[in-house]
Amino acid sequence: MNNPHHPSEPKADKAGVRRHNLSLVLRTVHEAGETTRAAVAARVGLTRAAVSSLVEQLLELGLLVESGKTFSGQAGRPGTVLKPAATGPAGLGVEINVDYVSVCVADLAGSDRVRRTEPLDNRTPGAPEVLRRAARITAEVLTEAARLDLRPTGVRLALPGLVSGGTVRQAPNLGWNHVEADALFAAALARDLPVASDNEANVAALAELWFGSLGELRTFLYVTGEIGVGGAIVLDGELLRGAHGFAGEIGHLPVTPDGPPCRCGSRGCLEQYAGQSALLRAAGTRSLDTLARRAKAAEPRTLTALAEAGRMLGVALSGAVNLLDTEAVVVGGIYPRLMPWLAPAAEAELDRRVLSGLTPRLRPASTTATTARGAAALVLREILADPLAYGG
Amino acid sequence: MNNPHHPSEPKADKAGVRRHNLSLVLRTVHEAGETTRAAVAARVGLTRAAVSSLVEQLLELGLLVESGKTFSGQAGRPGTVLKPAATGPAGLGVEINVDYVSVCVADLAGSDRVRRTEPLDNRTPGAPEVLRRAARITAEVLTEAARLDLRPTGVRLALPGLVSGGTVRQAPNLGWNHVEADALFAAALARDLPVASDNEANVAALAELWFGSLGELRTFLYVTGEIGVGGAIVLDGELLRGAHGFAGEIGHLPVTPDGPPCRCGSRGCLEQYAGQSALLRAAGTRSLDTLARRAKAAEPRTLTALAEAGRMLGVALSGAVNLLDTEAVVVGGIYPRLMPWLAPAAEAELDRRVLSGLTPRLRPASTTATTARGAAALVLREILADPLAYGG
Numbered sequence: 088m089n090n091p092h093h094p095s096e097p098k099a100d101k102a103g104v105r106r107h108n109l110s111l112v113l114r115t116v117h118e119a120g121e122t123t124r125a126a127v128a129a130r131v132g133l134t135r136a137a138v139s140s141l142v143e144q145l146l147e148l149g150l151l152v153e154s155g156k157t158f159s160g161q162a163g164r165p166g167t168v169l170k171p172a173a174t175g176p177a178g179l180g181v182e183i184n185v186d187y188v189s190v191c192v193a194d195l196a197g198s199d200r201v202r203r204t205e206p207l208d209n210r211t212p213g214a215p216e217v218l219r220r221a222a223r224i225t226a227e228v229l230t231e232a233a234r235l236d237l238r239p240t241g242v243r244l245a246l247p248g249l250v251s252g253g254t255v256r257q258a259p260n261l262g263w264n265h266v267e268a269d270a271l272f273a274a275a276l277a278r279d280l281p282v283a284s285d286n287e288a289n290v291a292a293l294a295e296l297w298f299g300s301l302g303e304l305r306t307f308l309y310v311t312g313e314i315g316v317g318g319a320i321v322l323d324g325e326l327l328r329g330a331h332g333f334a335g336e337i338g339h340l341p342v343t344p345d346g347p348p349c350r351c352g353s354r355g356c357l358e359q360y361a362g363q364s365a366l367l368r369a370a371g372t373r374s375l376d377t378l379a380r381r382a383k384a385a386e387p388r389t390l391t392a393l394a395e396a397g398r399m400l401g402v403a404l405s406g407a408v409n410l411l412d413t414e415a416v417v418v419g420g421i422y423p424r425l426m427p428w429l430a431p432a433a434e435a436e437l438d439r440r441v442l443s444g445l446t447p448r449l450r451p452a453s454t455t456a457t458t459a460r461g462a463a464a465l466v467l468r469e470i471l472a473d474p475l476a477y478g479g
Numbered sequence: 480m481n482n483p484h485h486p487s488e489p490k491a492d493k494a495g496v497r498r499h500n501l502s503l504v505l506r507t508v509h510e511a512g513e514t515t516r517a518a519v520a521a522r523v524g525l526t527r528a529a530v531s532s533l534v535e536q537l538l539e540l541g542l543l544v545e546s547g548k549t550f551s552g553q554a555g556r557p558g559t560v561l562k563p564a565a566t567g568p569a570g571l572g573v574e575i576n577v578d579y580v581s582v583c584v585a586d587l588a589g590s591d592r593v594r595r596t597e598p599l600d601n602r603t604p605g606a607p608e609v610l611r612r613a614a615r616i617t618a619e620v621l622t623e624a625a626r627l628d629l630r631p632t633g634v635r636l637a638l639p640g641l642v643s644g645g646t647v648r649q650a651p652n653l654g655w656n657h658v659e660a661d662a663l664f665a666a667a668l669a670r671d672l673p674v675a676s677d678n679e680a681n682v683a684a685l686a687e688l689w690f691g692s693l694g695e696l697r698t699f700l701y702v703t704g705e706i707g708v709g710g711a712i713v714l715d716g717e718l719l720r721g722a723h724g725f726a727g728e729i730g731h732l733p734v735t736p737d738g739p740p741c742r743c744g745s746r747g748c749l750e751q752y753a754g755q756s757a758l759l760r761a762a763g764t765r766s767l768d769t770l771a772r773r774a775k776a777a778e779p780r781t782l783t784a785l786a787e788a789g790r791m792l793g794v795a796l797s798g799a800v801n802l803l804d805t806e807a808v809v810v811g812g813i814y815p816r817l818m819p820w821l822a823p824a825a826e827a828e829l830d831r832r833v834l835s836g837l838t839p840r841l842r843p844a845s846t847t848a849t850t851a852r853g854a855a856a857l858v859l860r861e862i863l864a865d866p867l868a869y870g871g
Contacts, residue, residue, distance in 0.1 A: 344791070412725040
């Protein structure tokens with residue numbers, strides 16, 4: 088209670104209110120992309136004078152910029168256009184998946200300014216080596232970001248497994264168990280940057296929400312085809328995290344109780360039918376490009392494999408939709424490019440099995456809404472929440 | 480904006496604030512069961528004088544009563560004990576299930592003061608006749624309630640199907656499709672009481688939350704074994720209703736894609752293995768009592784049928800837990816009495832299939848938390864939310 092910097096409570100409160108309002112104004116500009124002081128004032132319900140003072144401080148902190156143009160809105164005289172700064176504090180996202188690492192730096196507008204993806208087999212070398220590789224790519228991306236005058240304030244890792252409190256409890260397709268990912272990555276990167284981990288599908292779903300084409304849709308199930316199958320549930324714009332942070336694992340919904348063994352220790356999990364490994368195996372190829380080419384050429388074995396994967400995806404989705412009554416299902420990862428062959432089989436199952444008859448169609452994830460960009464945006468959220476801590 | 484009863488805005492606001500505070504005080508006493516003015520004041524953060532004035536009005540409205548005893552709390556001098564009134568405004572709940580109708584009147588304390596259950600085969604006579612029967616039983620219960628000086632202010636129906644806006648969209652085990660349940664029941668009852676419908680498992684889950692033994696637990700999956708299998712999802716004390724109000728239907732989670740046909744039009748739904756009809760069929764009996772007796776006597780066919788139902792319940796629950804990461808699974812309906820034979824098989828599947836390894840145990844629903852009582856409590860919530868509209 089004795090804080091020398093804030094000797095009197097009212098003073099501390101006033102500073103707190105200003106801090107809050109700086110965040111409010113910065114978030115408003117971030118969401119609008121481009122706007123004016125007058126429009127911000129109208130949106131947040133503060134006076135024009137108060138907003139101007141807050142904007143001045145955000146300009147000084149280097150978090151906002153004015154563009155040369157003026158902008159004639161509905162209300163009052165034209166104002167100078169405000170935008171989030173394209174330099175300075177930024178977010179850094181790192182997706183470590185089973186067969187690639189993808190890194191992204193996003194500026195305060197959310198634009199993915201540096202992108203880097205490297206195919207890597209992350210199944211065999213073990214967690215420390217995989218995290219060292221990811222740190223090496225990240226260091227290169229940081230150098231590139233510095234050239235653009237972008238300064239990431241933190242790193243968010245997206246990992247295909249159960250992640251909680253900086254530890255990967257279980258990532259079957261990486262073969263990881265109880266890996267302290269945050270600490271290992273931070274040690275390998277050796278920069279003064281806070282590191283935090285999250286589940287890959289959770290981050291992908293948030294990326295879709297923020298950068299995709301969902302429009303007004305804010306409740307959906309997200310399913311991503313990777314080596315395995317990941318998933319996330321977004322309810323009214325918020326991730327359903329569950330009791331321990333492990334919700335969304337539709338890849339381990341059993342679709343046949345005595346089906347093929349899964350790397351998780353169970354049997355008949357969805358990912359044993361609709362994950363990339365299972366699908367390529369069934370189609371008799373090792374390459375997704377080959378699979379897609381053969382599908383276009385209507386090669387029978389390929390079409391059968393895709394229809395069966397689609398059918399099982401539809402069975403699992405029917406169960407999930409009956410449980411959650413979600414309005415939409417977004418499919419990401421390898422699925423968007425395979426939609427013409429997967430979706431009919433999946434939707435036939437949904438039509439037959441969704442109790443309400445209100446069958447959601449499958450929507451392909453947006454190509455701009457990458458997981459690494461979503462991870463970078465999670466870092467941006469921290470900057471937007473407290474501009475004073477990061478600006479200047 | 481021109482309201483003759485509230486000519487000035489501050490006056491209207493003041494009346495609104497008092498109305499809100501009356502609700503706050505009544506809800507606080509309801510939740511405490513027994514309390515004092517001083518304890519209420521401490522709890523809600525109003526002055527003792529303000530609380531006393533609100534309590535006086537609630538006493539006059541007949542919604543609170545003082546008991547003779549005094550109560551020495553931690554703070555200050557002993558006070559007279561306040562309780563919700565045991566007469567006056569009350570809630571009326573009606574559960575219409577496939578083979579019975581159950582009606583309950585709950586007083587303002589939430590106690591189930593009148594209870595009535597009648598076994599009835601509701602599969603064949605069709606919706607109008609079933610709702611007429613339920614209305615007849617309800618009328619008898621109303622007569623009994625009047626004798627106790629209890630005056631229900633509304634009726635809540637709990638139905639085993641997809642319910643939205645007063646209409647049962649689909650209730651496979653009743654054979655109902657697009658039945659306007661509210662209107663039909665209200666016409667048959669012919670009283671001046673508002674009628675509203677809800678899904679039976681949703682109401683059962685709320686009953687468990689309010690009257691069960693969950694303690695601090697406020698996030699759980701509820702599965703109820705009836706003729707079919709119903710379900711509900713409670714997240715942090717709130718029902719997950721879903722996009723159209725149809726969430727929770729775990730009974731129609733497919734457990735084997737090509738399993739036996741279900742009344743819903745799909746195949747291999749959980750309820751075709753773990754619903755009462757399926758279970759009795761597999762065990763070769765028509766009576767649950769016989770089933771339970773044979774299970775106690777370790778009759779092999781009965782044990783096999785129960786183990787298989789438990790296994791499929793476990794398969795479906797594993798999928799649901801992997802999706803939702805719920806801390807607890809509460810089982811109601813016919814399941815609590817069958818726990819010794821169902822639970823081991825179900826929990827073995829959960830142990831094997833829940834990705835996190837954090838396997839919830841099955842908890843039997845409380846016998847005091849009946850669905851009809853939950854439905855009655857939903858009516859009470861309306862009274863508690865606006866005492867002025869119902870008291871006096």
